[in-house]
Every structure is written in structure tokens, then in C-alpha cells.
Amino acid sequence: MANLASTYRNQGRWDDAEKLFVQVIETRKTKLGADHPDTLTSMNNLSVTYKHQGRWDESEKLDVQVMETRKTKLGADHPSTLASMNNLAYTQKLLGREIEAIELMRECVQLCQQRFRPNHPNLPSSLSALA
Template sequence: GRYSEAEPLYIQALALRRKLLGEEHPDVATSLNNLAGLYDSQGRYSEAEPLYIQALALRRKLLGEEHPSVATSLNNLAALYHSQGRYSEAEPLYIQALALWRKLLGEEHPDVASSLNNLAALYRSQGRYSEAEPLYIQALALRRKLLGEEHPSVATSLNNLAALYYSQGRYSDAEPVYIQALDILEQRLGVDHPNSVSCRENLAYLRDRLPQNPE
């Protein structure tokens, strides 16, 4: 999060790569993507967008349409639009990225699970819960299979699915899923990790909504 220290270094790296390798080189695209990612993290979306677009165009030109780096660029630009609430622009990019990762990496790969999760999150943001749910469930199943039951990414998927149920008012469905997520996070990352704290807060907030059992 030391953005003011990171920015001049990313800019220097980009300038040096352009000077040494020329404008059209994959490493230049990587530098553009990294600087865009920094601006994205800071909410400087109008500065991030043209850099992400340049990186995507360069990767397509140099690496071809079907390359993992192109999928990454599509995903990053989609995430930027998602952050801005530009959902109709984000959706086709997320879908393209998912299709590309499936084609290049096969159905069973962590990047495919992440892509499913991202598209599900977009649908959840739009209130398209019935479309989001099967994608979250697929992502969770894939992460369990590839990473094991106790992986932090599995906890992330559980947390996301619980949050979806919460959004729908399905509190009794959400509670056990949040409990599973919190158990993994506290065991693997510790009770004070930001992800653990966030999940614990989600569970507490949910429990405030649950009907109280009579004593």
C-alpha cells in the first residue's frame, strides 16, 4: 500500500523497457499493466483505463488472441469496469477471459475458478442472483478439488457464496457457510488476519439478522 513509493519505480521501469526494447514488446505490456494495476488500487480509474487498454492491445498484437496474458488483460479491464459500476462493459470481457482460460488451461485450473468467481461477483453486484449462484458453486467445487478443503481460496469462495445468500435474505443458508469460511481462515491465516476479521464481522452482522431463539 506504499503507492507513492511504487509509482515512480513503475514509471521508470516502463520508460526503461520502452527505450531498451522498443514500444512493441511483451515486457512493455507487462509494465503498462502493472502501472495500471497501481492506479486501479488507488481508485485512479481514469488513469488506469488507457494503460490497461494499451496493454491488452499490445498483448493481442504480439502474442495473438489466444494467450494467457491476453486473458489476464481482459480480466483486469473487466475488473476496472466492475469497480466503476460499468457492468455492461465488464460482462463481455469477463466472459471472454473465462472462455480463453478454459480453452488454454482446461476446465480444471485455479485461474478458471477465479474467473468464475469474478463473473459471479459481477452478477451479484447487479442483483442477478440466480446467475451468480451456480458460478460461485462451480468456483468453490473447483477450488476444493484443486487446492484442498483447507485452502484460503476455498474460504474466499465460501465467504462469497454466504454473502450471496445473505443478499437474498437466505440467512439460515448463509450462516453455516460463513462458519466454514471463518474456520478455515482462522486456522490457516490466524485470527487477526484482515480476511479473518472481515469474515467474522460478516458472520456477526448476519447473526443480528437471524430470528432469535426464545430462551
């Protein structure tokens, strides 16, 4: 179901993708738990779908949930948490809250610099996003 939802999203079939992603999230919450990595990935996928639909407030709510849960479960400097921080910063920028977005990306870059070697691919992409 998650793969089909992603296919729908890639085809621009936002409503179909949304319906399936919601089903996947609910099923994964029930079977795996709300803080399971697969559940969080599905929440992120729904957030991306909302972004494509211009539903940035709804996207932001999911981005915050995913980031906070990953921080708690995996730590602030885990690659998945850092990706979530990046996603939230992007959403904040879409919402016109550039100062918040820049502050979050600065934190993300700082954590990346502490976590990764200078040639790690996550570091240049985070620096680029901040720029």
C-alpha cells in the same frame, strides 16, 4: 482483457464487463483448463458483476462452481477456498437464504480458526462477516 473487464466493472459498465469476462472465461477454459486458478478468478469476477446487476441466481451458480472446484483442487481450508465460501455465503444472504449463509460462514470461520493464527487478517474479517 480481464483487466479491461475489471475496469468496466469498476466504472459501472456492467454489460461491457460481463461480455469481456465471459470471453476471458471461455478462453482460459480452452487454454488453461476449467479448474485453473486464473479461470476460477475470472469466474469469480463475473459472479461479482452479476451481483452488481442484481442477478443473484447466476452469481450463486458461479460461486458454487468456484468454491467446489477450489475445495477439490486446493483443499477446504485453502485461503482461496475460504474466500469462495465467504463469497457464496454473501450471495446466499442476498437471495434471502440467511440460515444457509450463516451455516456456511460458521464453517468458514471454523476452518479459518484451524488454518490461521489468531492475528491473521482473514480470521477477523470472517468473524465480522458472520456477525
